[in-house]
Amino acid sequence: MLLRLTLILPVVLLVACSQEAPPPRVVEVVVDEVVSEPYQPKSEFVGRLHARDDVAVQAKVTGYVQTRDFKEGETVETGQVLYTIDASEYEAALARAKAGLASAVANQANAARNFRRGKELLPQGAISQAEMDNLTAKKLEADAGIESANAQVTSAEVNLGFTTIRAPFTGRIARSAVSPGDLVGPNSGNLTTLVSIDPIEALFQVNEAAYVAAMAERLDNARGANPEDLQNVEVSLRLANGETYPEIGHIDYFSNRIDEATGTLEARALIPNSHALLVPGQYVRILLQETDLVEGLFVPQAAVQADQQGSFVLLVDGSNSVVRHNVELGARMDQQVLVKKGVEAGDRVIVRGLQQVRPGMPVSVRSLTDSSESGDNQVATEGEDA
Template sequence: QVTAAEVNLGFTTIKAPISGRIGRSQVSPGDLVGPSSGDLTTLVSIDPIEALFQVSEATYIDQISQRVTANPTVDDLKNIEVTLELADGLQYPEVGQIDYFGNRIDAATGTMEARARIPNPYGLLVPGQYVRVTLQDTALKDGLFVPLAAVQADQQGAFVLVVAGDGTVQRSNAQLGERLDDMVLVTGGLQAGDRGIVRG
């Protein structure tokens, strides 16, 4: 009887399978609970926290597929950083990383599911919270970058005013690529060493 009592006593202790934040308890000390009692409380993992979001098919083709292989590994996915903007417009200070992409495009919405893990050391993020997700590639980019302030545009397209060898100012049409902060990648029309006019 003592052994049976010790076994039964062991069933009265519930241990959390993960670390995290516990919600409101649905029972009080002394309550009789059993398999039909339902959830006693909820426990959620807080640090790191996961963000589930959708990326458009165009985004996947233009940005994602160029950076991962046909069978992406975790290391491939870590080349893509994730930054968050909170509902009030503030930028969340921690940077996360993609750790999962879905395996198909949703035909109804034209999007693919993705997931990122974000450090949450101070518990600022909570499950169910709305955030705006921005993907940022961390792989180094080779190419000619010029300040956005140097680029102008008219009906003929984008161009940069450059100073020629004789000191005259000439128009140089430019083909532009992606932006990086206050710089833009020039894929054609300019050469390394050209002197562009930013102001004047």
């Protein structure tokens, strides 16, 4: 019996070895090519709107408010009267100053006549040198009196002018803190405030990494890295309700240093606001877009995956094997993603069948265009679910 088993076993092994193992199943994947296309670089920041001009209206002279000549919350024009203060006291002061000037003019005329007579009499010995010196001093004193009187008149005119308070620029005025009959003065605080509306400023902070990346991108595209060139980008606003403001603005200011506490660079954009739709203090999202087109590499969003090492895509190389490439991503444009590093134009990235493959596996390839034309999307979907 043992001899029979010894003879049969080699025969069985020989038969088993003669049967070839079945070939491994080759997974079919759908691929799309990395393409190089022109695009307009975009970036988004959070900001607040500020008035370009913002002043507190105050009284410079003391007196009772006679009139308030504006409607609270309305737009006022440059030079428009806002308040009038009782001017009777300042009109009287101006009259006194003018009278003082007239007296000084008369005194000067008399001193000038006496000085001329003295000059005629001095050579004849009719007056002494001391008397001539006295006449000279009086003339100089009278001349100085004219200057003082003129200054008094100017001061009185200025104070009288302060009794009419006018808008320094065109803008929207706030609620009035005083009413006709109130006593106001330099220590009364703000009577109201006035802010300019058109254009309006959008202030935002650019973090250091974003600023460095923008400069590096401009160098990579041979556009130069002068920060002043960034003022040529278009600025649009997205409001709190998600709507995009229709007017396009431009950047007019970058800070000359990065804030050490926050690690950000302050920037400011000017936005047209002719219809006064925007108001200071409003929260907005600020969208920056380059006016010049630059070339970039794009892959479908469906091809991008992420793990602990970061973002990556799976490629199919020339031998139809799966290869992993780590990538550095940029902005998303519709269904495409900008890739800054990790791929080249023409690379075949897997967009369907990702769940069934691993780096190093052989695959059969179908292009995304062929898959779409054949309508065989269901096979790919079922393969992913598997």
